Amino acid sequence: xxxAKRRLPYVLSLVIAAALLVESRGLDTWDVFxxxxxxxxxxxxxxxxxxxxxLAAFPGxxxxxxxxxxxxxxxxxxxLRTIWLYVLSLPALAVASAWTGFIAMSVGTALLLTWLAxxxxxxxxxxFGLIVGIVGxxxxxxxLDVNIPEDDLDRQIVRALR
Amino acid sequence: MDHLLHxxxxxxxxxxxxxxxxxxxxxxxxxxxxxxxxxxxxxxLLPLTYDMHVTSALIMLxxxxxxxxxxxxxxxxxxxxxxxxxxxxxxxxxxEMARKGRAGAALSIAAIGSFVAGTAGxxxxxxxxxxxxxxxxxFGPAEYAALMVAAMAAVTYFSGGxxxxxxxxxxxxxxxxxxxxxxMTLEPRLTFGAVSLTGGVDLAALxxxxxxxxxxxxxxxxxxxxxxxxxxxxxxxxxxPSREEARRSVAPVGxxxxxxxxxxxxxxxxxxxxxxxxxxxxxxxxRYPGEFGNGAVEGLAGPETANNAGVSGALLPLLCxxxxxxxxxxxxxxxxxxHGVAPGPAMMExxxxxxWALIASMYIGNVMLLLLNLPLxxxxxxxxxxxxxxxxxxxxxxxxxxxxxxxxxxxxxxMAVVFGFVGWFLRxxxxxxxxxxxxxxxxxxxxxxVRQALTISNGDVAVFVHSAISVGLLGAAACxxxxxxxxxxxxxxxEE
Numbered sequence: 001x002x003x004a005k006r007r008l009p010y011v012l013s014l015v016i017a018a019a020l021l022v023e024s025r026g027l028d029t030w031d032v033f034x035x036x037x038x039x040x041x042x043x044x045x046x047x048x049x050x051x052x053x054x055l056a057a058f059p060g061x062x063x064x065x066x067x068x069x070x071x072x073x074x075x076x077x078x079x080l081r082t083i084w085l086y087v088l089s090l091p092a093l094a095v096a097s098a099w100t101g102f103i104a105m106s107v108g109t110a111l112l113l114t115w116l117a118x119x120x121x122x123x124x125x126x127x128f129g130l131i132v133g134i135v136g137x138x139x140x141x142x143x144l145d146v147n148i149p150e151d152d153l154d155r156q157i158v159r160a161l162r
Numbered sequence: 163m164d165h166l167l168h169x170x171x172x173x174x175x176x177x178x179x180x181x182x183x184x185x186x187x188x189x190x191x192x193x194x195x196x197x198x199x200x201x202x203x204x205x206x207l208l209p210l211t212y213d214m215h216v217t218s219a220l221i222m223l224x225x226x227x228x229x230x231x232x233x234x235x236x237x238x239x240x241x242x243x244x245x246x247x248x249x250x251x252x253x254x255x256x257x258e259m260a261r262k263g264r265a266g267a268a269l270s271i272a273a274i275g276s277f278v279a280g281t282a283g284x285x286x287x288x289x290x291x292x293x294x295x296x297x298x299x300x301f302g303p304a305e306y307a308a309l310m311v312a313a314m315a316a317v318t319y320f321s322g323g324x325x326x327x328x329x330x331x332x333x334x335x336x337x338x339x340x341x342x343x344x345x346m347t348l349e350p351r352l353t354f355g356a357v358s359l360t361g362g363v364d365l366a367a368l369x370x371x372x373x374x375x376x377x378x379x380x381x382x383x384x385x386x387x388x389x390x391x392x393x394x395x396x397x398x399x400x401x402x403p404s405r406e407e408a409r410r411s412v413a414p415v416g417x418x419x420x421x422x423x424x425x426x427x428x429x430x431x432x433x434x435x436x437x438x439x440x441x442x443x444x445x446x447x448x449r450y451p452g453e454f455g456n457g458a459v460e461g462l463a464g465p466e467t468a469n470n471a472g473v474s475g476a477l478l479p480l481l482c483x484x485x486x487x488x489x490x491x492x493x494x495x496x497x498x499x500x501h502g503v504a505p506g507p508a509m510m511e512x513x514x515x516x517x518w519a520l521i522a523s524m525y526i527g528n529v530m531l532l533l534l535n536l537p538l539x540x541x542x543x544x545x546x547x548x549x550x551x552x553x554x555x556x557x558x559x560x561x562x563x564x565x566x567x568x569x570x571x572x573x574x575x576x577m578a579v580v581f582g583f584v585g586w587f588l589r590x591x592x593x594x595x596x597x598x599x600x601x602x603x604x605x606x607x608x609x610x611x612v613r614q615a616l617t618i619s620n621g622d623v624a625v626f627v628h629s630a631i632s633v634g635l636l637g638a639a640a641c642x643x644x645x646x647x648x649x650x651x652x653x654x655x656x657e658e
Contacts, residue, residue, distance in 0.1 A: 009591045013330060020337060023352055027344075034617035037344035037351055040609040041337060048333035051326055062324045086382035086554070090375055090579045093562055098572035105562070109555045117382070118551030128552060132559060146210055146567045 003059070010056035017048040085117035101151030102141065106133030166288060169518030173526055178218055182523050185222035186530045189229020193246050194237050194542055198374065198557055200230045200246075201490050201599065205369035206564030208497050216501040217516050221523040223497050224477070227490055228280060228524065231433055231470045232531045235272045236539045237546065239265060239462075240392045248433035248469040251441045255454065255461030257392075262457055266395035267403040271459065273535045275415045275467035280528035282419045283426075283474020287481065288521055294482040295507035303618065304625045307611035308632035308639070310604055313429035313485055315639040318646065320430030321594040325646035328597050331588075335601025336608070338363050345610065358573040365496050366568035367577040368602060372595050374561045375582025378554055380589060391547075394540045401536055403459075411463040414444050418467030425468070426475020432488045436472030437465040474524070481505050481517065484607075489596030492603035 024045065027038030055062050089112050096105040110129025114120045137154045138161065140146040148154075172178065192203045204223050211219035234249030239256035252272065259268040301309065314332055321328040341352045342362025353359040395401055403411065421443065422436035444464040445454050454461050476487040484506035486492035498505045503516055510517050534542075565574045585595055619625035627633050 009587070009593070010330075013334070017333075017337075020352055023354060027349065027351060030621065031347070033346065034621055035613040037347050037349050040612060041340045041351060044333055044336045044340070044605075048330065048337065051330050051333065055326055055330065062327045083379070083383050086379050087583075089558065090379070090582050093558060094572065094575045094579045097562055097566060097575040102559075106555075106559055109558060113555045113558075114551045118549070118554075120549075120551045129555070132556060136559065136563065140563055140567075144210060145213070146563065147570050148563055148566055149572070 006059040006062075007056050010052050010059065010062070014049065014052040014056055017045050017052055021045045021049065082117045085112060089113055089117075097149045100149065101154035102136050102148045103130070103133030103153055103157070104151060105149060106130070106136060165514055165518040166522060168515065169520075169522030170525075172217060172515060172519040173221065173522045177215075178221055178519070178523065179526070181214075181218045181222040182225050182527050183530055185225020186229040186232075186527045187534060188222075189226040190233035190531065190534055190542060191545060192226065193230040193233020193235075193249075194545055195553075198377070199490075200227055201493055201596075202370055202373040202377070202561070204490065204493050204497065205366050206374070206560055208493075208500065209366060209564060209568035211497070212500070216503060217519045219501055220497065220503070220516065220520055221527075223494060224520060224523065225527050227477075227494060228470070228473045228527060229531055231473050232273065232276055232535050233542070234469075235276070235466055236269065236535070236543050239268045239272065240394060240539075240543055241546065243546075246433075248437050248472070250434075251437045251465040252462060254441070255456070255458050256466075258455070258457035259459070259462060260392045264403075264407070264457070265392050266401040267407050268462055269394060269539055270401040270536060271403050271407065271411050271463050272466040273532055275411065275418065275463050276470040276535075277528050277532040278415055279419045279422060279467040279471035280474055280531070281525065283423050283471050283477075284521060284524040284528065286423055287474060287478050287524075290478060291482045291510065291517075291521075294478070295510045298483050298507045300631065302629075303611040303614035305629055305631045305635070307608055307615055308626060308635035309483070309485065310608045310611065312635040312639040312642070313479075313487070314601060314604065314608075315642040315646075316428060317430035317488070317597060317600060319642045320428070320435060321597050323592055323594050327592075328594050329646075331593055331595070331597040332601045335598040336605040338368065338598070339602045339605025340609065345606065346613065358577070363602070364565075364569050364574055364577065365493070365603075366565050367574045368581055369493060369599060370561045370565055371578035371581025372585035372588075372598065374557065375578060376585030376589055376595075378558060379582065379586045381550065381554065391543055394543070396540075398537065407459050410459040414440075414460045414464035415467045417443060417447075418464040419471045422468030422471025423475040426472035426487065427478055429479070429485070429487045431472065432476055433469040433472035436468040436475075440464040440468035477524075481509070481520070482507070484509075486600060486603065489599040492600040496603055 021042065024038055024041050028036035029038045029042065030036050089109060092112060093105065093109060096108055107126065107129035110125045114128055115122050115125035134157065137157055141148050141150065141154065142158050142161065173182065188203065189200065192198055192200055203226055207223065211222065230246055231248060234244060234246035235252055237243045238249040238252035239260050242253050242257040244250045244253055256268045256272065318325065318328040318332050341359055343349065343360055344351055350360050418440045421440055425431040425436040425439060426433065441461060441464065444460040445451055448454065448458060448460045450458060476491050479485040479487050480491045480495060484495065484504060486495045495505065503509055503513060562575055565578050568574065588595060615625050626636065
């Protein structure tokens with residue numbers, strides 16, 4: 001791993017901690033009741049800044065004794081396309097939870113992962129997505145009365161079964 | 163004793179027995195499935211328990227926690243794949259025993275050892291809790307703050323990875339716990355003006371994102387290989403160990419029980435460390451050290467017992483002091499608090515029926531696990547044959563249900579996705595995510611104790627060194643931090 005890559009997480013944590021420290025400057029360290037809302041977060045952020053700075057400057061401190069490069073072979077990695085489709089599935093899920101219901105979300109997830117990422121047949125993926133979606137709406141939404149993303153299709157199914 | 167009998171009466175209702183069974187079965191399944199661990203599972207199921215009776219909810223969630231240790235054994239013995247980090251050691255000798263046609267004996271020795279450890283641990287909790295709780299009554303806010311600092315220092319020291327990296331995770335966990343409205347003044351903190359953060363970072367979004375989503379992406383990066391499951395015995399007779407195997411198991415089971423329980427109590431100790439330590443001890447004491455790694459009974463019996471005893475041990479500080487020893491018990495602590503129960507001496511005084519029902523459920527749960535894991539192990543392990551193409555979408559959708567039911571709106575899913583990518587990034591750099599969760603849960607409690615102590619003392623920080631208890635605890639924390647900085651521990655795989 002290159003030196004820049006080794007330092008990356010610590011530089012990022014330094015930047016994030018600094019941003020949080022700036023955000024906390026409006027909070028009182030002490031107030032009329034005693035310790036204010038700013039005391040604890042600032043104390044912790046100073047610790048985080050110090051540790052991040054130390055690790056960014058000396059990334060070797062982040063390697064435990066006897067570890068680092070032991071020459072172990074990297075584990076067999078799957079295709080890059082599969083990984084990227086899985087990565088894409090997460091924001092797609094988030095958008096789907098905002099704009100669609102559970103059945104549509106389930107079908108979309110199955111198409112993206114089961115069909116596109118894993119290479120299963122389209123019909124199998126569609127059927128799987130539909131079954132999981134309908135079972136989910138009935139099981140979670142109707143029987144367990146749990147809050148799930150819902151749209152008109154989901155509500156129609158619940159209404160039909162009631 | 164009366165309290166415990168009353169606890170059994172509470173657990174003995176059909177509803178509570180059902181939830182105990184569901185919890186232990188789910189725990190076993192989660193232990194078998196690599197990917198979805200007990201922490202993410204409890205975080206997913208927690209919102210679904212909001213409408214349940216508090217006792218039933220806690221019985222089920224606790225059942226998941228101690229059930230996982232049983233499930234992880236099956237995949238270690240039959241597939242050489244540890245279902246959980248604490249079952250890694252079982253792969254060494256358990257799988258070799260299975261290869262020699264002794265799969266049934268390996269599974270039964272592990273299950274019986276786990277049962278002995280789980281039951282002994284529960285007995286120990288029953289007898290030690292009242293005394294430990296009385297001790298904790300001597301703690302004021304300053305002492306409690308010192309105890310939490312010492313616990314977090316210990317967890318950081320014993321975590322997987324370098325000490326400073328773990329300290330960084332601890333710091334960020336504490337900070338995440340402060341995001342949102344200040345508990346005393348309600349002033350928004352560290353929200354950057356985002357309305358969705360005024361309620362703070364949701365536990366389900368954080369835990370599921372960090373552990374569930376990031377694990378799914380990590381699994382996607384691995385090539386799917388064909389699983390070869392060593393078939394377990396078809397009849398119950400096939401599970402019986404030979405006389406020699408049984409004789410050689412007795413002492414390791416005894417040692418593993420004691421060692422595992424003691425290690426489990428230590429913050430940062432837990433099932434993983436207990437199993438590794440037990441393996442080292444058994445290897446040292448065994449008359450046949452050459453057999454280790456080639457199917458030594460002691461190499462299976464000791465660690466399997468120790469990891470279950472470690473799980474029980476970790477529950478003791480949680481129930482008696484409200485102090486979680488690891489990330490999973492930290493999430494269990496959140497579960498208690500969400501249901502309006504504050505574990506610790508107050509719970510034993512004011513809600514003894516919940517405390518003793520939980521203890522009684524652990525006795526019953528261990529019996530259920532013994533009965534589940536032997537006859538059904540062949541069936542349960544078949545779960546691993548479900549292709550990733552179908553398992554991954556299912557797990558993702560379950561995660562969304564868990565998050566949505568907790569937060570109630572899509573912003574929670576967005577937050578979890580962000581944490582999912584953060585978790586994936588942190589895993590690439592081998593950060594221990596468990597500490598982050600533990601600090602996130604403990605942070606608000608620590609801050610409250612610190613502010614209470616400073617309020618009582620009119621801002622005099624010397625309040626933290628007034629009592630012998632807090633001086634002792636802070637001194638221990640300082641020693642641990644110095645040891646961590648200058649005597650870095652060996653790396654262990656991170657325990658969820």
